[in-house]
Amino acid sequence: MHHPLFSRRSAGLSALALILAAGTVAPAHAETAISADRCEANKAAGKITFLTSFAYAATLGILDVVAAKERGLFDDLCLDVAIEPGSTNSQLVSANTAQIAGVGSASDVMVAIDNGADIVGVATYGNVGAIELLTMADSGIEELKDFEGKTVGYKGAIAPQFSAMMLDNGVDMGKINWVSVGYDPTILPNGNVQGLGAYKSNEPKVLEAKGNSVKEWDPDAYGVHSTFNAMIANKQWAAKNPTAIEDFLRAEFKAFDWINESDANLDEALSYAEKLSTSGYDVKQSKVRWQTELALMQGSLPEGMMPGQQSDAQWQPEADMLVRFNLVKAAPDIETAQDNTYIDAIYADGALVWPAP
Incomplete structure (x- = not known):
């Protein structure tokens, strides 16, 4: 433009x-x-x-x-x-x-x-939303329901966009272990968390630049617009x-x-x-x-x-x-x-x- x-x-x-x-x-x-x-x-x-x-x-x-x-x-x-x-x-x-x-x-x-x-x-x-969840491409998480039983990191507070995406797809939020984390995305490939709240313009680009293959879970793709x-x-x-x-x-x-x-x-x-x-x-x-x-x-x-x-x-x-x-x-x-x-x-x-x- x-x-x-x-x-x-x-x-x-x-x-x-x-x-x-x-x-x-x-x-x-x-x-x-x-x-x-x-x-x-x-x-x-x-x-x-x-x-x-x-x-x-x-x-x-x-x-x-x-x-x-x-x-x-x-x-x-x-x-x-x-x-x-x-x-x-x-x-x-x-x-x-x-x-x-x-x-x-x-x-x-x-x-x-x-x-x-x-x-x-x-x-x-x-x-459009700028936030999303990340998982490693080989994590075995293939659908939103698979987040149940997993540890997912968030920054500040759990974004309502994440809650809406999960609840709209039948995920029990109580079965996800949500933990507050900092800004180092390597906690995902290192295995400290299985999912990570991220900015579309930052963490996935940083991890891919380091040779990591990640899967992006975009709330907008699930009808959650912001x-x-x-x-x-x-x-x-x-x-x-x-x-x-x-x-x-x-x-x-x-x-x-x-x-x-x-x-x-x-x-x-x-x-x-x-x-x-x-x-x-x-x-x-x-x-x-x-x-x-x-x-x-x-x-x-x-x-x-x-x-x-x-x-x-x-x-x-x-x-x-x-x-x-x-x-x-x-x-x-x-x-x-x-x-x-x-x-x-x-x-x-x-x-x-x-x-x-």
Whole structure:
């Protein structure tokens, strides 16, 4: 997928020509990047802390934000943005300790709101699930019922998508030994677990790169549909600073388009994330991760919608799933759980609007 992009280099050369002609010094933020009034409004929003959903992983909604920061796109829009690895993102954004953050899916947004969080979903990247279960290809597990009696690792909490997939196919969840595990996928080929919760873009690629043959159990293939990589904002802060949240998303998706323009751009973006990482960074595997997630996003983008745009219909399957498994106290009100005015404002006529109006 390719969208028309505003050429920052061309804009810079045009601005330079004007400066030379006028014999004056360039302003800190060129008028072609943002209007003076909008610049002041964005400055008034103060420091914006963005929390990543998982360190500096090469995932949609992290790498593009990092690239926007490194390439000065936030500066171009008079935004003061700090990027930090996240943890309890919904709680921190609700408390306005951070203003914007990434979370795993629409489910995370709706569950947090059900628990009283003052947050709102402002963008959704993927409209297909990004998680699945893995088994070794020679494990003898040939159907979902075969998971009974086996030990299966999960991260954080058992995903409702896994529960739905199992229960819809007559599996007794009580007969599966679910255990909380870390992020080392080699526990699967090493035999510590017989099944492993995984991200489609990560663990299966890592294990296959090490010569392991795995079988993937995708909830989507069993009719369990969900989303991946949602962006949240503090609801009150966003309402008070609409141009700041719009332009954060504008810079983010400008960088997203830039990354996807060429392999060289992706490599450069990965170098930014590698520089920020303090625990080692597998550039080769990270590149595969981005490309895999990009394909998932592109393949699930509803007709007529642009990257990041969301709707009630996209979140409804997950809302229904949360109600079905009693993971929320009340049926989610999707209309208030997401605010689409910000993401919709950055697009016009099928293209990202850059510079800002």
